[in-house]
Amino acid sequence: MDAQAFSLSVEAYEVVNHVLTLGYAAMAASLLYFILTKNGNMPKYRMSSVLSVVVMVSAAILLFSQQVSWTNAYAFDGNRYVLRDGADLFTNGYRYLNWLIDVPMLLIQILFVAGIVGKARGSYVFKFSTAGVLMIVTGYIGQFYEPGRLNENMTAWLVWGFISTVFFVWVLILITQVIGEGKRNMRGSGAQKLFGAILPLFFVSWFLYPGAYLIPWLLSAGIAEYEFAIVAQQMTYTIADVASKVIYGVMLNIVSTRLSEEQGFQEA
Ligand code: RET
Secondary structure, X not given: OOHHHHOEOHHHHHHHHHHHHHHHHHHHHHHHHHHHHHHHOOHHHHHHHHHHHHHHHHHHXXXXXXXXXXXXXXXXXXXXXXXXXXXXXXXXXHHHHHHHHHHHHHHHHHHHHHOOOHHHHHHHHHHHHHHHHHHHHHXXXXXXXXXXXXXXXXXXXXXXXXXXXXXXXXXXXXXHHHHHHHHHHOOOOOOHHHHHOHHHHHHHHHHHHHHHHHOOHHHHOOXXXXXXXXXXXXXXXXXXXXXXXXXHHHHHHHHHHHHHHHOOOOOO
């Protein structure tokens, strides 16, 4: 492989390094937020905070590995950053494994705030976990073939991406139902509007992931350089991570606290 073809300017290398660091720092900081605010919510809502804590720990560790993978892959040659001879290649694999844990947790946590209980909750847990895991595993297989990688294969990349998208659509249908049910359960509450706003946040932030998956297409189409594609992809993933895990979790927490207060709950 021609290492120079995969070289980066100092700016591109550093921006990605900084953005990846921001990613795990945001998760570590938010971890404290979710722990410290948990008791402001009634016990029936607390599982949402607990699951945010699970998400934050897993994301902080895996995004840290992602950043280590970045710094290990390249070496400065006095002019540019080039792939280090004999080193591990940079891989997004850590992210996918992080999603494998976080996607089911993010989908399940909202059920506690939406007030979906009993059999209905069990059924959503099953469907969310199945759809989420299949979406990630098929996408994980697909990313091995992305343009710019050693064994790039456009067909395999797109076919696996398409299969993953089918499960993604299932997730989107389910989350739309859950937020609809939650809003009905919150009729008359001051928290209903904020809860409803989670739906557009969800759509925008979750669509960024398949968007980032497709960015290497710009490479193979000759529209963008390796450097642009890799910086754009890492930035998109980080923005998506902060929105889908941290902002989403904070919104659910504020809704829970508000609902708790309305039901006369006071922190001991
Ligand atoms: C993949 C493969 C290409 C097609 C689609 C994908 C969707 C990924 C999504 C990931 C969401 C991740 C989250 C992580 C938070 O921790 C797998 C990129 C549709 C929607 C929310």
